[in-house]
Amino acid sequence: MTSITLRKALADAPAYRPGKRPDATAGKQFKLSSNESPYAPLPSVAAAATERISHSNRYPDAGGSAITAAIAQRCDVEPEQVVLGAGSVEVIGQLMRAVTEPGDEIIFPWRSFEAYPLLALGAGARSVKVSLTASLQHDFTAMRSAICDRTRLLIICNPNNPTGTIVEPGEVEEFLQSVPPSVVVLIDEAYFQFNSSVGQPNGVELFHRFPNVVVAHTFSKAYGLAGLRIGYGLAPTAIAAAMRTVAVPFGVTDIAQAAALASFAAEQELRVRVDALVKLRTELTRALELQGWRIPPTQANFFWFPLGKRTGEAVKCFERHGVLVRPFDDEGLRVSIGDDEANAALLAASAELALKLL
Numbered sequence: 212m213t214s215i216t217l218r219k220a221l222a223d224a225p226a227y228r229p230g231k232r233p234d235a236t237a238g239k240q241f242k243l244s245s246n247e248s249p250y251a252p253l254p255s256v257a258a259a260a261t262e263r264i265s266h267s268n269r270y271p272d273a274g275g276s277a278i279t280a281a282i283a284q285r286c287d288v289e290p291e292q293v294v295l296g297a298g299s300v301e302v303i304g305q306l307m308r309a310v311t312e313p314g315d316e317i318i319f320p321w322r323s324f325e326a327y328p329l330l331a332l333g334a335g336a337r338s339v340k341v342s343l344t345a346s347l348q349h350d351f352t353a354m355r356s357a358i359c360d361r362t363r364l365l366i367i368c369n370p371n372n373p374t375g376t377i378v379e380p381g382e383v384e385e386f387l388q389s390v391p392p393s394v395v396v397l398i399d400e401a402y403f404q405f406n407s408s409v410g411q412p413n414g415v416e417l418f419h420r421f422p423n424v425v426v427a428h429t430f431s432k433a434y435g436l437a438g439l440r441i442g443y444g445l446a447p448t449a450i451a452a453a454m455r456t457v458a459v460p461f462g463v464t465d466i467a468q469a470a471a472l473a474s475f476a477a478e479q480e481l482r483v484r485v486d487a488l489v490k491l492r493t494e495l496t497r498a499l500e501l502q503g504w505r506i507p508p509t510q511a512n513f514f515w516f517p518l519g520k521r522t523g524e525a526v527k528c529f530e531r532h533g534v535l536v537r538p539f540d541d542e543g544l545r546v547s548i549g550d551d552e553a554n555a556a557l558l559a560a561s562a563e564l565a566l567k568l569l
């Protein structure tokens with residue numbers, strides 16, 4: 212026993228469960244548990260990052276001037292409205308710490324990104340989880356009803372992690388019209404590049420039209436830089452300044468900043484990769500449906516297997532086939548789209564599982 216005192220709120224915190232990592236002693240394994248890109252960084256991106264390593268005795272450019280300017284130009288915003296973070300998860304944490312007092316409420320859909328309740332806890336805010344609809348979409352009516360005078364922030368995750376589902380066209384816009392301007396609405400678009408559905412809201416455009424909208428984007432998913440930790444937010448100037456106040460000082464390395472800039476320069480090549488993954492997604496979900504599975508329509512680089520009580524059994528079957536997936540106990544599995552080899556292993560496992568469970 213020690214005499215130190217931990218924050219009481221942390222006692223019942225759910226532990227963040229990172230996607231399972233390959234076990235070096237096992238046979239060939241495919242990591243489809245963290246929504247990562249299956250493609251290694253492009254040579255031009257790797258070269259830009261490598262060049263910065265030799266300067267690592269120096270602190271990074273804390274303001275991230277070059278990458279901030281590039282983001283501001285692409286999004287047609289002021290550099291003051293761009294906030295960098297060690298992944299957009301850090302940006303979302305900054306936003307929570309910037310707009311909530313202890314006990315204030317943050318509304319978000321559930322199930323959604325597991326980091327939301329943890330980040331809210333860290334900020335001292337209360338999580339208000341609003342269940343997804345039967346079609347696993349945001350329930351905007353219920354989210355609107357959940358707003359009270361303690362609500363400071365509301366999150367829209369589109370496409371939603373872990374379900375891959377998207378909002379209906381026009382729905383977000385109508386919702387934003389109905390939200391009191393004192394409530395900040397974060398649009399988390401970590402996977403928007405994979406969303407090929409028409410009529411979808413565009414966070415950057417909504418940022419320009421609504422004074423209470425903040426947008427979060429990341430280089431981790433479509434740009435394939437998950438290991439380097441860089442993401443950004445677009446926020447109204449005053450909120451952006453507050454977010455910088457609570458940011459981790461020097462949290463974004465020069466290596467990450469250089470890789471992000473080089474990624475913008477290589478956008479065409481990266482687009483080809485995103486398109487390839489979208490095609491694999493279509494093929495994979497179709498093949499699963501032919502095996503008899505019903506997969507909720509996905510617009511992300513992952514899909515959701517609603518397996519309920521059979522989830523644990525399914526995880527074991529996938530693991531026997533070398534496929535690491537992300538289970539949510541008694542609810543289902545989230546599976547990232549991998550390369551051809553990984554997807555073939557996945558289909559072999561799901562075929563075996565279909566014989567048992569369907």
Ligand SMILES: *Cc1c(COP(=O)(O)O)cnc(C)c1O
Nearest residue numbers: 298299300324372401429431442
């Ligand atoms: C992956 C993810 C992020 C950001 O991840 P970072 O690696 O921190 O940039 C943000 N939101 C959702 C919903 C995600 O799935």
